[in-house]
Each structure stands twice: as structure tokens, then as C-alpha cells.
């Protein structure tokens with residue numbers, strides 16, 4: 001095992017976790033006002049009607065797939081009566097569909113961002129950087145799926161190497177050697193994924209943390225007390241306030 | 246019973262001359278920023294007309310507000326699951342073109358163009374793309390029935406009544422009637438925007454009923470925009486957050502009327518309190534028959550003079566001066582005592598709290614055109630019975646299509662007009678006129694004072710916000726008469742004006758108040774921008 005392996009499969013994961021957690025906390029603490037989807041539907045509605053649901057449903061399925069594949073040990077699914085082969089077919093099938101939807105969705109979204117004048121104008125540098133990392137992670141993910149599935153070359157059971165490594169990080173008992181022996185495509189995808197998580201808290205992707213599930217449980221009409229500020233004004237904020245004009 | 250207070254507004258449409266001053270001052274105060282260029286918290290639309298955004302009243306299409314489904318109140322756009330399922334792309338969201346593409350002019354060419362044969366022209370430039378554009382629509386493109394035969398027939402209300410009574414409407418529409426409808430957020434008792442917000446960022450203030458968006462909690466799901474049937478929540482495309490009319494709460498809190506009311510040249514707006522029973526709102530909004538919704542809404546409003554109501558209000562923590570203000574409330578008198586003010590589109594079931602006195606002038610004008618004495622009670626009553634079109638149209642706006650409340654309101658206005666004419670001409674006043682509309686001579690006279698004399702202190706009865714921090718208000722206000730004179734603050738720890746900022750509204754509050762209530766001219770030294778030295782570019786020329 002080389003120093004590079006330690007760096008990539010021990011140091012980088014912990015760095016990712018640290019930045020992801022503290023970054024999100026910091027952003028929430030100091031930039032609640034910037035915490036939004038920054039929807040562009042006001043500018044364009046026809047393309048987004050297809051692109052956004054396609055992408056989001058795809059990516060949510062992909063997230064679900066990762067949870068299944070990485071967090072649930074192979075032993076559990078076998079114990080539940082699911083053979084490795086059956087699991088593999090299911091995972092590759094669903095994964096490919098979800099991945100394809102995500103890729104199609106994200107391509108349409110980017111096409112829309114690029115070609116629609118008002119939407120393009122509303123695209124920040126931050127958005128562009130985010131899309132680079134996001135698309136890289138998605139494309140490399142699809143490549144790994146194709147390679148790992150055995151469609152090209154031999155199939156590869158990542159649940160014997162990548163998944164235990166992933167869990168070992170969270171069990172605070174990192175096993176970089178497992179990752180070191182996996183396929184290069186998995187390695188590149190894992191690094192791309194970690195980089196995406198490192199920038200995540202600083203992009204519009206934070207909106208995913210606000211998925212409004214509590215909406216299902218609250219009363220329709222919300223009342224609030226006026227709060228303790230002086231009448232006639234709200235309390236002054238910390239620091240400078242930007243006026244967007 | 247749970248008594249709550251609501252700051253509400255009444256607009257007397259007969260007096261609206263469509264000057265758009267309210268819209269402009271509101272815009273200057275609140276939406277003069279990037280991202281909300283297309284937003285008018287206050288807009289004035291010509292009726293018949295398409296409104297702003299275009300055809301917003303067509304709820305078959307926009308699905309705003311509430312509906313009854315198997316006897317239960319539900320958002321018209323569907324249940325909670327459906328809304329979450331549609332969160333990635335909201336099919337009911339208007340696009341910018343439904344409002345209009347905001348623009349400015351390339352004024353610079355006017356002064357920088359080289360000397361030439363032709364006068365330089367300032368091209369319109371889109372505020373969205375920055376490119377040259379063709380202006381094709383605006384917030385009041387069909388103002389004063391502009392484009393009449395082509396545009397006005399697309400008015401959703403006209404479409405609706407045309408379906409009911411085909412050719413008569415068409416015919417009488419050609420002898421067009423017209424009036425103006427100024428609109429702001431209704432600060433509804435049963436706000437569908439709040440109900441549609443997935444994050445719970447929108448709320449109704451418990452103290453005064455003002456509906457607000459918490460800018461720190463809004464996540465840009467843009468469901469409130471489509472949830473409001475009046476389309477009075479807007480999406481700031483720059484910040485990605487929803488914004489709406491705040492009922493100028495910083496002014497209301499210190500007892501001043503809203504900017505749009507204050508600046509209305511027709512003095513047609515009234516502001517005051519309602520006390521209402523919050524426990525009954527949902528049941529009232531779920532009234533089966535649309536025609537009964539107005540009565541249900543009126544039933545919610547409690548009589549502030551009733552000792553039982555007062556006791557309940559005290560029990561629910563409403564302060565004594567607020568109860569007194571409710572007793573003197575002009576809006577309560579207009580809506581519930583005289584019953585001349587009506588809510589806009591009660592059939593949306595949001596229990597709107599901006600009420601309208603329907604305009605009598607279309608009727609008077611029609612009558613005058615026929616060569617009759619348009620102020621004679623008999624003639625007016627007769628015209629009200631025979632001129633069905635304006636009434637049917639008004640009924641679609643103000644009473645879910647039921648002509649009775651609109652007709653009754655107009656009859657009272659007509660009665661007031663004829664009765665007071667006799668008084669003013671020194672003739673014998675006829676008690677039979679008020680009687681014929683179920684009023685007394687005294688109440689007609691009181692209504693006349695409120696509607697025609699319309700003194701400032703009668704139009705606005707707004708109690709100040711209560712806070713145990715009221716002392717803080719005094720304290721900051723005192724700094725105005727401090728060492729440095731008006732507007733000079735005590736030096737803070739890091740140089741002058743550092744330390745705790747003085748709230749804007751408080752800074753100017755006393756000066757404004759004095760100016761408004763004083764008989765003599767009061768200079769406004771304490772207001773920071775001196776317009777006489779303003780260079781039009783946000784600064785002042787130092788000369």
C-alpha cells in the first residue's frame with residue numbers, strides 16, 4: 001500500500017466528511033438567506049417541466065442505490081434470501097435506468113442553462129463549477145456501472161471491496177487496502193464523488209438538505225408572534241448587508 | 246372563541262381615478278431592486294381587463310386558493326402529496342411573460358450619440374437579458390381599456406358572464422363601462438399561500454394578521470406563488486426567494502398607514518382593525534354554497550362594542566388600546582355596520598381582508614347619458630334594477646356572482662348621494678330615502694362623513710404595536726433631540742453612527758407624524774436624502 005493510497009482512501013474521506021459537516025453548519029449559520037433552490041422556472045417552463053423531474057427522480061434513485069450498495073453488507077442481503085447474482089442484475093438494471101434518467105436530465109438542464117438567455121444570465125460561476133463536479137461524478141458513476149456490471153469485460157463485485165472500505169471509514173477503522181485493490185474506474189468515481197461532497201455546502205446543492213418532508217405533518221396555516229424587535233424595524237444583522245441592485 | 250386582531254383595508258372604488266400613484270410609491274419603497282423589477286405589490290388594473298399577471302382570475306387554469314372537496318377544504322392545486330410530487334417543476338407557476346418582461350431605456354445614447362441628422366432614440370433594453378427588446382406587455386398594458394375590443398374580452402370575468410348570458414353582455418359591453426381596481430395582498434384570514442408553502446416560511450402574524458415571508462426560511466420551492474389566487478406572492482429571480490406586500494408593517498407598527506394608502510391622491514383607502522374569531526375561520530371558509538361565503542366571512546367579524554367580545558379579547562391578550570381602536574375602526578363600520586364594503590372574490594375561500602366599496606359611477610354615468618337626473622333617488626334605484634351588466638360584473642368580483650350584496654351596497658351609496666344632495670341644497674331632507682335602504686338619517690350622515698369628508702384621522706385608525714420594548718422606541722427617538730440636533734446620533738464606540746443602528750422607521754417617524762398632523766409646514770431635516778440636491782443617480786451633487 002502506497003502513501004498515495006493512504007492519502008486517497010483515508011485522508012481524503014475524512015477531509016471530505018469534515019468539510020461537508022462544518023461547511024454545511026457554517027453555511028446554515030451565516031447564509032440562511034442564500035439557502036435556496038434559486039429556481040429559474042420563472043424564466044423558462046417548457047424544458048424544465050421534463051428536465052428537472054427527470055434529473056431529480058433519477059438522482060434520488062441513485063442516492064437510494066448508493067445507500068443500498070454501500071451501507072448494507074452483502075451478508076445481510078444474502079441472509080434475506082437475495083443471491084449475489086439476483087442482486088447484481090437488480091442493481092445494474094435499476095442503476096442503469098436511474099443513471100440514464102439522471103444523465104439525460106442533467107444534460108437537458110445544462111442545455112437549458114446554456115441556450116436560454118435569461119436562465120444563462122442567472123447562472124453564476126458557482127453554478128458552473130458545481131455542474132462540472134456534478135456531471136463528472138455522474139458520468140464516472142455510469143462508467144463504473146457499465147464496467148462493473150460485466151457488460152464490458154468481466155463483472156466486478158464491488159460489495160466485497162468498495163463497500164466494506166466505505167463502511168470502514170464510518171466505523172473509524174479505515175481499510176484503504178480494500179479500495180486499493182478495486183478497479184481504477186471505481187477509484188476515479190470515488191474521488192470525484194468526494195470532491196463533489198467537498199464543494200456541496202458551498203453551492204446551491206444545499207437545497208437538498210431542506211427537502212420539505214415536515215410539510216406533510218404541519219397545520220396548513222402558520223401563525224407566528226411578532227417577536228421581540230423594536231416596533232418599526234427588524235433587528236440589525238451581523239456584518240454588512242448586501243443590496244442586490 | 247379565540248379573538249384575534251386583523252389590520253384590514255377598505256378601498257372606495259368610486260374615488261379611484263387610476264393614477265397609479267399607490268403603485269409607484271409602493272414600488273419606490275419596496276421593489277425598486279434587481280430581481281423584483283417586474284413586481285408590483287400594489288397594482289391598479291382597469292376593469293374590464295386582463296389584470297396582472299394576465300388572467301390571474303381564471304382559476305380553472307391557475308388553480309389558486311381553496312376548493313371544497315367532499316365537504317372538506319383543500320387547496321385547489323391538490324393535496325400535500327401532490328404538491329411535493331410537483332416540487333421539481335411547478336406546473337402552475339406563471340412565467341415572466343405572464344407578468345411582463347421588465348425594461349429600461351438606453352438613456353445614455355441621448356447624450357452620447359454623435360451629432361447627426363436624426364434625433365437619437367433611447368432604445369428599450371430588457372432588464373432580464375440586457376438586450377434590446379420589443380415592449381409587448383406591461384403591468385397595465387390594457388390601462389383605460391387600451392386595446393379594448395381585442396384585449397378586454399379576454400377578461401376572465403367577462404368570459405365567465407358571457408358564458409351565462411351571451412349576447413346581452415356583448416351588446417352592452419360595446420357601450421363600455423370601466424372602473425379601476427387597485428390591488429394589494431389581501432392578508433387573508435385563511436391564506437392559501439401560507440398553506441402551500443412547503444417550508445413553513447410563510448406565516449400570519451398573530452398580533453395583527455399581516456402575512457409575511459420569512460426570508461431566512463424560504464427555500465425557493467415557489468409553491469406560494471401559485472397557491473395565491475390573487476397572484477400576490479412574487480418570486481425574486483435574483484435571490485431565489487418569495488416576496489410579497491408586507492402591509493408596510495414597519496409603518497403599521499408605529500401607527501402609520503401603509504405607503505399606498507398614505508400617498509393615495511383620491512384618499513380612498515381606509516385602514517383599521519377587525520376583531521375576529523380565529524377558531525371559526527376554517528369552518529367559515531368551508532361554507533358549502535359560494536353565495537353564503539360573504540355572510541360567513543362577515544360572521545367571523547366580532548362586534549368590538551359588545552362587552553362579551555371585549556372580555557374575550559382581553560382574555561386572549563389583546564391590549565386595551567387595540568380594543569378601543571377596533572371600536573373606532575372605519576373598516577368595521579364599512580364592512581359590517583353599513584355593509585357597503587365587500588371582499589374581492591370571496592369564492593376563493595381565503596377570507597380576504599382588503600375590502601372594496603363597489604363603484605356607483607358606471608351606473609351614474611349610464612344614467613346621465615340617457616339624459617336623466619343622475620342623482621335622483623328614484624332614477625338611481627331604477628337604473629340599478631335595469632342596468633344588469635355592471636352589477637353582474639361587480640357581483641363576479643365581490644360576491645361570488647350573487648348580485649344581491651352588490652346591488653344592496655350600490656343602493657345605499659345611491660341613497661346617500663340623493664339624501665345628501667337635498668341636505669346640501671338646503672332642501673327638506675327626505676327620511677324615506679335612507680329608510681328605503683334600511684338605514685337611518687343619522688347613519689347615512691355618518692357614512693357620508695366617512696366616505697365624502699374622509700378626514701385623515703377617520704380614515705386611519707391604526708393602534709401602535711405593543712411590545713415591552715416600547716421603551717426602546719422612546720430611547721432611540723430621543724436621540725433626535727440630542728446634542729447634535731436632528732438626525733445626529735451619539736457617537737458609537739467605533740466612530741459616529743457605529744454601534745446599534747437606529748431603525749429607519751423610528752428615525753423618521755416623529756418627523757413624519759408631526760408633518761402629517763400639523764397645520765403648518767414642518768421641514769423634514771431629519772430625513773436623510775434631500776431631494777433638492779439629488780442628482781438622480783442615487784447621490785447628491787456637492788455644490
Ligand code: HEM
Nearest residue numbers: 037038039040041052056059109113207208211332333466
Ligand atoms: C429531495 C430533495 C430535493 C428537492 C425537493 C429538490 C428540489 C429542487 C428544486 C425545486 C429546484 C429548482 C428547479 C427550478 O425551478 O429551477 C432544484 C434545482 C436543482 N437541484 Fe434539486 N432538489 C432535491 C435534491 C437534489 C439533489 C440530491 C441534487 C443533486 C445531487 C439536486 C440538484 C439540483 C440542481 C443541479 C438544480 C439546478 C437545476 C437547474 O439547472 O436549474 N437536487 N431542486
Ligand code: SF4
Nearest residue numbers: 430431433437438473
Ligand atoms: S392575497 Fe396575500 S394572504 Fe391571501 S393568499 Fe394571496 S399572498 Fe396570501
Ligand code: SF4
Nearest residue numbers: 271490492493503505
Ligand atoms: S401595503 Fe405597503 S407593501 Fe403593501 S402594497 Fe401597499 S405600499 Fe406596497
